[in-house]
Amino acid sequence: MRVPTQLQGAGALTELDLIRSRSQRAASELSSGLRVQKPSDDPVAASRGNQIRDRLSQLEHYREGTGRAESEVHAVDNVLDQLERLMDVAITSGARGRSGLSTPTQFQALADEVDSIREEILRLANSEHRGSSLFAGRQTRTQAFVDSGGVVTYQGDSLAPTSRVGDQSVVETTIPGDGLFVTGGDVFQVLADLRDALASGDTDRVRIEMQNAEQVGSRFTDFRARLGSTMQELSRHSAHLSSENVLEQTNLSREIDTDLVDAISRLTAADQALQAALGAGGRLLTISLMDVLG
């Protein structure tokens, strides 16, 4: 085989280019930490990575939504807690009046106490969370209850706002005011009646209104129990989202991140090959008969 001078150089250069290319690839992976930097590096992994990223974005969005939902549910629970306490105080007042041992002045004092509880419950019924009414259903920019001449009217609707917390998964984070405060016994009317009964000193009537108040108090407790279940579900859901997030991050890393040990090995091997090729090329290219013949 005839080996002209250009052939020696061309062959050595081609080999050097190949080795440098391998070295550069390994170095790029090490510096970026990514095995798949563009789709052609691994089309399947790039495509899967894309879908995993989409899923991670969704999970993050659901986590934020779950957080907001939890915040709102806690706000409602806080109100329900106060409602329960207030109803207990109202019922206690009623019990003291029913005993028949009170004087007219004491009856009036009890009536005033119940009236102030009614006012406080009205204030709580109009609670807001992040600028939106908690108990007006979907009429979130509307004050839930209005007191007009002693008559309290509900201005919201019967639909609860929902929050998206998962795939096809929504949760109701508040309770429409009509269901909580009105249906099954209008708490404002019940307390007004109790107040009037105490003011009149009519113990029989006080006993009847106390029963109504106890029913309202039980309803508050029932709603709180349901809300507690929702809070637990949200908490479990949040933990599940976190776990899935970790899993998907792991999957993404498996698809597109580089194996550092492998990349370092390849870089080392390429460096050694480069040194050998440079040495061999250098020796071959400098030898010629021209140097020998005098």
Place this chain on the structure above:
Amino acid sequence: MSLFGQLHLGLGGLRAHQYGLEMTGDNIANVNTPGFSRRRLALSHARPLRVTPVGEIGGGVEAGPITSVRDRFLDSRHRLESSVASADDARHRLLGSVEGVFVEDGGFGFQEELSAMFNAFSDLGSEPESSVFRDQVLSKAQSLIDRMQGGHERLSQIARTIDQDTIRLTAQANDLMERIASLNEQISAIEATIPANAERDARDQALLELSELIEVSSYENEDGSATVTLRDGSSLVVGNQSFALNAVPTPPDGRTSLMLGATDVTSLVGSGEIGGMLSVRSQEIPAHQLALDDLALEMTSRVNTLHRAGYAMDGTTTNVDFFVPFTPVAPGNPQGATMAMSINPTVAADGSAIAAAGAAGAIGDGDQALAIADLASSQTMNGGTATFSEFYSGFVFTLGSDVRRAEASATASSAVAEQVGLQKLEVSAVSLDEEAVALVQYQRGYEASARFIRVVDELTELVMTIGA
């Protein structure tokens, strides 16, 4: 033969070996000249022979012609393989540029923006009365539009660059064809008497460079001129005439076409760098733009359908599009949908116009916004088999696979072209070792001829003193 005749015999030897030395020097000087084929001096026994009682004695050495050492078959194969390799290299390079438009991390980020827009609708569904969330929907939608249009436009920019490069390379090809025609004329004239080695080398180099630009065929005529044609036989160079190619923009998108006279020969270019560029320009780039258009059309249509059915924050306004509707040039043709994407100005000007509610009257109703958000997980693309994200993932896969295939083709064809090139060098290129030996041979031959002349001269002097 007389002594004076023998002087001429010696002179012939000197001359022949001097030619050899000059030719060897020329070979050594051109050891690295691209396209140079080593020269060889033909030496033959000079006539007439003189018959003597002891045998034939010739008239010395006859030098010439000087020929170049080359393999025509390898030359032809090298041009063919170089043409294919140039085309594959151009395709790989350009597809790499196309791929660069869609790099996700720190780049195109389309997936991120797509997810962000639908997540914004989901947030709005949970708090439809929030002006912050309404503004966020508008912001994320606009960001998605910007990304899609940016990607589409960058593909168009690559296409325009290809068009400009095609014009430049076509001019280069025309220059080469003119050069070949000129060399044809010189070769025909010179080879009436001696081989036109340098001109043939130059013409072969020009043919190789031309093949690397476009796919051509060539054959040699009896007079030594080369005829160059396109694959269908259309002449580009005949004798001392060349026929220029014209790169002209053609409607509707200004795509560059190659004309030979009045004939469109774009499809005949085939391989070569121009061929590779034009194939990406006419196939991959329009296909990727159409895929974006398909996605844009489907997404805007679906969002608009749901948005029209919803109610704005005032609780009464309905039947309003979110995106400006796109009118296809033909039914089912999404071309142009991406660049036409924009948010309905009414909605863009006032976030409260976003129809988040599913029913009239309730400000806290976000059902329609949630329905729009659910489009992200609905299989609406590819005939109802893929979500938007899955469609885009498929697009990424196809793009990556195309580039990988192009890379493999470029590597393979480059290796083949290089291998043939090396085979050609093996035959034609200068070996300094060989020239070193030749130098010594011609030097010794020259010295020997000079010594012979001196001996004859001494004999002549001796003869002249005999009668003295």
